[in-house]
Amino acid sequence: MIKGEVSAKRELKKVSLTADLIVTGGGLSGSCCAITAARAGLKVVLVQDRPVLGGNASSEVRLWVLGATSHMGNNNRWAREGGVVDEILVENMYRNPEGNAVIFDTVVLDKVMQEPNITLLLNTAVHEVIKSDPDTIQSVIAFCSQNGTSYSLTAPLFCDASGDGVVGFLSGAAFRMGAESKEEFGEKFAPSKEYGELLGHSLYFYTKDIGKPVNYVPPSYALQDITKIPRYRNFNAKEHGCQLWWIEYGGRLDTVHETETIKWELWKVVYGVWNYIKNSGKFPEAKNLTLEWVGTIPGKRESRRFEGDYMLTQQDVIEQRTHSDAVAYGGWSVDLHPADGVFSERSGCNQWHSKGLYQIPYRCYYSRNVKNLFFAGRIISVSHVAFGSSRVMGTAAYGGQVVGMAAALCKKEGLLPGELLAKGKVPQLQQALLKEGHHVPGYAFSDPKDLVRSATVSASSELVLDELPEQAFLKKLDPAVAQLLPLQQGKVPQLVVHAQTAVNTKLQVELCASERAGNFTPDVVLETKTIDLVPGRNCVQLTFNAAIAGSRYVFVLFRKNPDVELHFTKKRITGILSVFNQVNAAVSNYGKQMPDGDIGVDAFEFWCPQRRPNGHNIAIKMNPALACFGADNVRNGIDRPTTQPNAWVADFSDPNPRLELSWQDQKKIKAVTLKFDADFDHPMESVLMGHPENVMPFCVRDYKLYDDAGKVVYEKTGNYQTINRVNFETPLATRKLVLEVKHPSADVPASVFEVQCYE
Template sequence: MCGGGLAGFCAAVASARHGAKTCLVQDRPVFGGNSSSEVRVTPHGAAAFHVYAKETGIISELLIEERARNHEPIFENGWTNSVWDMTMYDMAQRTENLTFYLNTTILDVRMAGERKIASVVGYVANAETEIEFVGDVFVDCTGDGLVADRAGCEWRMGSEGREEFAEPHAPLLASGDVMGSSLLFKTKDIGYPAPFTAPDWAAKLDNPDFFYKQGRNPNDMRGGYWWIEIGMPWNTVYENEDIRHELTRYVLGIWDWIKNRDPLTKELAANHAIDWIGQVPGKRESRRIMGHYLMTEHDPQNKTVFDDEIAYGGWFLDLHTPGGLLAPTSEHASSEGYDETSPYMVKSYCGPYGIPLRSTIAKDVDNLMMAGRNISVTHAALGTVRVMATTALVGQAVGTAAAIALKRGVALADVPTQAIQEVKQTLLRDGCFLLNTMNEDELDLARKARVTASSQAALHSAEVRADLSASGERGPQDDFLQQRKGQWIAISEGVLNRVSVCLSNWSDVPQIVEALIIPVDHIWDYRTEATPAIAATKLLIMPGKYQWIDWDVHLDETTGLKSGSYVRLDLLANPNLVWHCAAGIVPGQTCAYEMGEGKMRRDWNGPTRSFRVEPPQHAYRPEYVTNGVTRPYRFTNLWRSDPHEPLSQWLELKWEEQQSIKQVEITFPGSLLWEYRGYAPFYRDPQCPKDYRIEAYVNEEWQELLEVKGNYQRHCRHALAQSVQTNKLRVVIEATNGDPSAAIYEVRCY
């Protein structure tokens, strides 16, 4: 594995965990690439735009561990500290079959014929040591595609013209334009005036239009400005040092503007001092290596279903303006003030969408794969695929596929057809999520069990905060119905007699709001016009605050209601009304609003809007832990105990015949709702079980097989000391990290 950013790191750990002797070569002193403490870009991904779309697998293990260990909040870019570096280093040290070399730069690639790499040559900085790395499979995670370039692979760099693939985001004419690199800085409020004098060689900036009319808003004195970005006219590969110097000049010039020149920020920044300035530019784009499939913008936009899907993305089509600080305006969404309903944002919003394995296999070299921002995509598609949480998923898939190819003796080019089911099922077992694949592992004994539990929660309602309803004030996410809003509701009973919502009419006259109930395919089905409503009405709302409005719908399967699926309750726009949020997030019940052109997007950070349903829906049944999906998607897919019943609570698997069980694997809830920076220091998700034990029924009594204390990880694997013969096994949850309910997404037994 050449390159130790998140893609290369996850590829190496995955490969080693699956038995391949793996070597990870990284040219920096720390792992993490752009996410490391050297660059400090926070890992973004699908969860920034889609509730419950947080990336899982190795990247989830790392981020959960970092938040549990780290005292530092993650405000924005620039706030990563060395705890993150050490979290990755610790995992690398503990991974069997993994050898790594830091501070080691790849200098050369040696070929065995035209289509096979024999070795790569690295140079260890400060050690005057040259190392030749010989392998069967090589993975280029260098970002710049260094290995592929030296091996003679075809690559692209720059922007495809619109006529080549008819991509809406492509420029009319092809060019060498690429997205630029950013240099970050961080400040600290020291509590007293902190003067700053810029050196003579710093950039001289004195035009407020450069900032406030061109999308470069110094909106927070703490730093983290991704828009300190430069690429063109410099080459992002060969002139990286020139870019670094120019960016340093601009960091100091921008801080001089904020501290000493800008009347809007001088007072705010008076007590802030520079705490850190990066000296490794965070690079967005250079070479893209051509693989067996070239993803275009149409794939994320149309959510193309690939037979060889091995990862997913969900960041928007975020194409930064070539030139960055030297361009007339900053990145387009920023220059619009991040207007979420503008035509540009409607056009750019996409996902979640799948990524094919073929885009990670080099077409010109038989034993080379790619992971990271250098995979086989167009410039336009790279706008969404390039973000680090997405590349981490791709990396884990590539490492897994490489190990399986070696184990089975399958050529890399044949894995997408001959071994793809094993790759996908392995990824699921390792805690990943795929949009179009569920657990079908024939070795998983839990799939044959009957599942029961000590109790189960029922979905009655999502109630509003009592203090707000008593005062009549709006909550922080209680905005007016300027656009259509929708609330997903899980249906388990096949019957829905009544639905109610809590609304406030802030006008002095009665108001009418149109309401619809629409069947949806899943929680990211944002279409407003594609599926006919199965119920529609106009609700009359009298003047007044916090009114529960009832709607007798009398729906069942004869009218289009389906058990084990979601409906979306939509209220159309009426700017005089507020649809209040619930006091807390009800698991699996999310909301969105209409952004335009028949498309919705996540509302705020994924709260639950207030609602009540009759009859209650049993949306958290124990049998869901073996349905093959480990997060809310087409349904809740979660067992959750009755929150009114005290812990401990248990989930039991029962077989008709004795089973020999050696390993138990559990997926708990937690750390799915938001992206990484949404979680506080020392965070342990309240929903995640903390103390639990696994028991087996042996000789007519329950015997404890193992006990866990202090857990906060989502995906837990337990190899038993010895195989147990039993026809009943149960997980007993004695304490969570704060939630009143015990909860599990999946149990597997082997």
């Protein structure tokens, strides 16, 4: 028995923890930071003020994770973020293709709990910063409401991934709120004068059909006059959750200190909307629906942005400027919202896309005046306009991985965050990230310690693609479609397709490329042909005179003609894709981007894939054949399609595809890393939106590793992840390592992006 004697004063239980890195904020950016750092050997304390991890992606808010892929509604191909966030999304796809937010909670928590180097503190809020000198944080003080404990957390390095930047704010780090004027950075989309308006918060609701009529009596605080919402006619009984992202409010308030006020206003809106749907008589289909869930904390979009040694701007995003210290990338549109949110007469967002991915420099991820403080998530060093793109969770999580790896390098080298740049250590950081599947546009992995670099590489077969075969599978040429083909420098192969029509008509074909290598916007028309078609089957031979400068993808583009059907195929191949000129209003894609006035963004067409089970390739013959799927691609340092497929792809007819690495001298291999194709073009929205499969069709499921004696030294069945790491307890002594893979299906040949081997 415990008896508390009368006392004038008591203190909370106090616990002191020391680590290499303290990460504040357990959203995706903080979680990916902690996992990355822990795997690199750091002792990490991850402090999260909520009962679950995931932040805006968690079951408390239920926003889907998106980044550069943008709902497959922009021209960024194979752009999903790699590394730990890819691992999380692929895992969620396997366990949870239906998009259950509660299951996603468990996926993120599971990844964190599997790391013995992470100490996780849930329901624990940082509220004080202690500094050893004006420029250095010594520790943070946090309180857990569930166990009544005060924590003192000490480390040489800190990462603020808290969304509002509580550690940065308390430590005195330079920050901004609101919009810069266009004069400050020369941003044409910025306002003429700076202002304090922000993007607001959103709060979602879910509905459920229970099979019988359900009455609804709204609370007294529900919004009574739904016409106060200018777009009230857009509400319906089918959409719920983050499909209603535009239920937004708070942009004219302090989105840190007035969050509770904003939440109450959003509750009024949500319950008023549901009252309108249930009781207005305009939605008889809602008769059996009940209000299953309403968010209790709003999802925040914008509050503080902290200043680093560089501030990313609109020009970096739109012009795709390059940086020598690039460590991450973005690709979401410049997506800014009206300050009045749901009560605004204006459109709910302004989404302006760039033509491709843009780099984010390392200088954006640490404080310019607090020497041992990193930033991750939406609070990194960017202008308000650039923030409209960099703020989304996929991009934010990617930055978290950067910080986790940078912290590990800081410890190894005995440096502070800014000193990594000053001491010329960023190339080491870039290579460490690339090794772990963290793609950085324009950079390739190259490690002399990787035994694959010195190996003789061969394969039982290499796909030489001369045909995507017809399969009695026709589709109307509506919308327009283009086949992306990876070509080498020189002449364009002769191409043959077959078109069918019931009338005399014309087929307009364009050969297009991107002005910038690595982009997938067909903004350069190399050649145009108009083909006369007659009723019946037409053999269309396409001989282009254009020459290709360097390795790149081209578009064989067929303009819309509803009178024409093209033959398609169900064969799918790593690095081969069809794209369509169609509308995706979810990301302000209406087939073509047409800026209103000179706002510093480009006009161009959108050519995007269709989601499976659609999105088939055009049946096409090529002469000469495409010979870009060779075995040597597994060591070119790029683990996704960019200007080429960058993968070894086996021939369809090879019954047992084998990749062989051999050395003259015996090697003692301790670790092997294999990188497979889990389809970086699929956005893998984490919640609400269902997906047609739980394993990507290109991914090798089953494989074996053999030594030079033909002995199986490792075997895997049922793989679905991008990266597989094989560690041998006893080093494998061999002059040869053979990877034998099975084709994923009869329509998809086996492929491997990268192999790494280390002694």
